Amino acid sequence: MAAPDEGLRFDCGRICLDLLATCGKAGELLTGPEQLRHWLTGSGAVPPGTELDGVNGRWVARFRGLREVVRRVVHAELSGGEAVIDLDLLNATAAAAGPPAVEAVRGPDGALTPRLARPADRAALLATVARDAVDLLTDHAVRDRLRRCEGAHCRLLFLDTSRGRRRRWCSSGVCGNRARVARHRRRAADRGGGAAGGAGAAGPEGAPPSEARGAGEAEVTRGAGREPDAGLEPDARREPDARREPGATLEPEG
Known part of the structure; x- marks a missing residue:
């Protein structure tokens, strides 16, 4: 449980x-x-x-x-x-x-x-x-x-x-890390596609193309936090609001 x-x-x-x-x-x-x-x-x-x-x-x-x-x-x-x-x-x-x-009360430590x-x-x-x-x-x-x-x-x-x-994500370790991982994968896919399309082409100073294109790539943050279990999704299935009297409470007491 x-x-x-x-x-x-x-x-x-x-x-x-x-x-x-x-x-x-x-x-x-x-x-x-x-x-x-x-x-x-x-x-x-x-x-x-x-x-x-x-x-x-x-x-x-x-x-x-x-x-x-x-x-x-x-x-x-x-x-x-x-x-x-x-x-x-x-x-x-x-x-x-x-x-x-x-109210303020004394705790076990006197505070x-x-x-x-x-x-x-x-x-x-x-x-x-x-x-x-x-x-x-x-x-x-x-x-x-x-x-x-x-x-x-x-x-x-x-x-x-x-x-x-400049904060972009609810959690840098969860949603932020997912975005960095996705960006890294897109770049890796782009590099792989370029190598397949230009096989045999040499990079600068005769370096292999994969090394020339891979230089300077940033490490992706590892050790992401656990998956957040809560987001804020609008309920697309919600029916139009029924008319309520102004000042009504959330539910009738009883």
């Missing part, structure tokens, strides 16, 4: 983007309460060590619902469109509850550490993620750093905080 953190990513730069990364080309990662508990802690939505015994299937469904709302709003903004109904849902979720109350003042509340945690998405989309300086991974078949979103804003 896979570990609850298998494939979860916590390096997208925002809590709401980490939530988007829980579903993509590799499938659903929030498959049950255990996975959601790990995500809530790993993303920083709750302090480390928080008791999350109340998390159940209803929680999972609500966080998946919020994820799709955030996904549609962010994609609409990136493509220059509008997602009016989804934006209403996002705003309603953000305003539904206040942030979880956190102050954060702890939720009350048991984790689903509405408050949903509101935390929704407010993070609202803050991201309305802070233009931050919004301008929002990027799509350039890796083949990867649509993961991340904040580019690199110097010069």
Whole structure:
């Protein structure tokens, strides 16, 4: 059985983007309460060590619902469109509850550490993620750093905080390394094709053609990290949104 953190990513730069990364080309990662508990802690939505015994299937469904709302709003903004109904849902979720109350307590080593003042509340945690998405989309300086991974078949979103804003991939060790490997293979194929088409031609100073053309080729980075299990793939099969009343919540309580 896979570990609850298998494939979860916590390096997208925002809590709401980490939530988007829980579903993509590799499938659903929030498959049950255990996975959601790990995500809530790993993303920083709750302090480390928080008791999350109340998390159940209803929680999972609500966080998946919020994820799709955030996904549609962010994609609409990136493509220059509008997602009016989804934006209403996002705003309603953000305003539904206040942030979880956190208090400072002494840890075993005597240092102050954060702890939720009350048991984790689903509405408050949903509101935390929704407010993070609202803050991201309305802070233009931050919004301008929002990027799509350039890796083949990867649509993961991340904040580019690199110097010069030149980051291209969600992970240099995964998508970046794949791109370098593909580039290396294309160059090798081009060299092989050239040698076949010009057999017997000598390179500079009489060197064999393969040596002349192979000089200066860069090594491809080895030891790529493990395959990311989450991307950001728009759901092409999604039916047009049904009309919802403005201010409606993600799901009726009950």
